[in-house]
Amino acid sequence: MKKEAxxxxxxxxxxxxxxxxxxxxxxxxxxxxxxxLILIPFxxxxxxxxxxxxxxxxxxxxxKFDLSVMSLNNYAYLFxxxxxxxxxxxxxxxxxxxxxxxxxxxxxxxxxxxxxxEFKGKNFLFICVLLIMMVPFEILLLPLYTLIFNxxxxxxxxxxxLPGIASAATIxxxxxxxxxxxxxxxxAGRVDGAxxxxxxxxxxxxxxKPSFAAMAILNGMNSWNNFLWPFMVLSDERKYTxxxxxxxxxxxxxxxxxxxxxxxxxxxxxxxxxxxxxxxYFIDGMTAGAVKG
Numbered sequence: 001m002k003k004e005a006x007x008x009x010x011x012x013x014x015x016x017x018x019x020x021x022x023x024x025x026x027x028x029x030x031x032x033x034x035x036x037l038i039l040i041p042f043x044x045x046x047x048x049x050x051x052x053x054x055x056x057x058x059x060x061x062x063x064k065f066d067l068s069v070m071s072l073n074n075y076a077y078l079f080x081x082x083x084x085x086x087x088x089x090x091x092x093x094x095x096x097x098x099x100x101x102x103x104x105x106x107x108x109x110x111x112x113x114x115x116x117x118e119f120k121g122k123n124f125l126f127i128c129v130l131l132i133m134m135v136p137f138e139i140l141l142l143p144l145y146t147l148i149f150n151x152x153x154x155x156x157x158x159x160x161x162l163p164g165i166a167s168a169a170t171i172x173x174x175x176x177x178x179x180x181x182x183x184x185x186x187x188a189g190r191v192d193g194a195x196x197x198x199x200x201x202x203x204x205x206x207x208x209k210p211s212f213a214a215m216a217i218l219n220g221m222n223s224w225n226n227f228l229w230p231f232m233v234l235s236d237e238r239k240y241t242x243x244x245x246x247x248x249x250x251x252x253x254x255x256x257x258x259x260x261x262x263x264x265x266x267x268x269x270x271x272x273x274x275x276x277x278x279x280x281y282f283i284d285g286m287t288a289g290a291v292k293g
Contacts, residue, residue, distance in 0.1 A: 049265040053257030074262040085263050088245030096223040102165040103219050111174030132168040159233040170215050177211040213278035220274050242267055
């Protein structure tokens with residue numbers, strides 16, 4: 001009887017796999033084409049980074065792989081030329097690391113307060129966080145600029161970092177993630193005599209690794225690519241971030257496409273390394289953060 005039941009189950013699973021096979025093939029083809037479509041811009045800029053600036057002016061970005069005009073001259077100029085590219089690169093790297101670290105720490109702490117404690121005005125304050133998420137940053141530019149000017153923080157990195165360390169979107173994500181963690185963990189920590197800080201640091205933060213990885217990638221991308229706000233508050237060329245520095249290569253008096261294209265391609269590397277470092281946690285963090293509280 002057991003053998004017959006096993007054979008029937010195997011037959012059913014085989015039939016089910018055959019029925020799902022066309023759908024799997026369609027999905028495989030779809031995602032393969034989608035992946036190729038996403039990689040096309042990266043391929044175009046990678047090929048263009050080996051071509052002289054005149055080719056970019058004449059033909060623009062294209063997919064043509066022409067060995068007759070390709071060389072390593074742009075890369076040689078990037079590493080040995082007289083320019084400020086790596087100063088801008090280091091400025092962006094420093095700001096991204098500091099801003100992501102502070103944003104994760106502050107936002108996770110605020111989210112833990114919303115999730116673990118009951119206090120007067122909690123729901124109202126959380127609604128305020130949701131409302132802030134709906135306000136475009138462009139609306140906040142003028143009052144934020146006035147505030148930074150009055151605090152005498154213009155042309156400083158503090159003016160870039162401070163406005164974003166309590167990110168509404170990051171707070172919301174962490175709060176949703178923490179809502180899926182059993183409250184018994186906190187209760188058990190209190191029974192064992194752990195302080196509130198000890199519970200947060202020793203019990204909660206280790207569980208939040210996937211969410212930290214997901215938010216590190218998203219906030220890292222936003223900080224690395226941020227152009228408008230740093231452009232408004234920075235005036236010293238030595239303090240420029242990479243997006244601003246690359247923008248200065250295009251002027252009415254001449255365009256340095258050789259450095260622009262290879263510098264743009266080189267700027268992808270940090271974000272790529274960031275994703276590779278945290279991608280094992282990224283999907284877990286994003287799916288867990290989608291749980292409703």
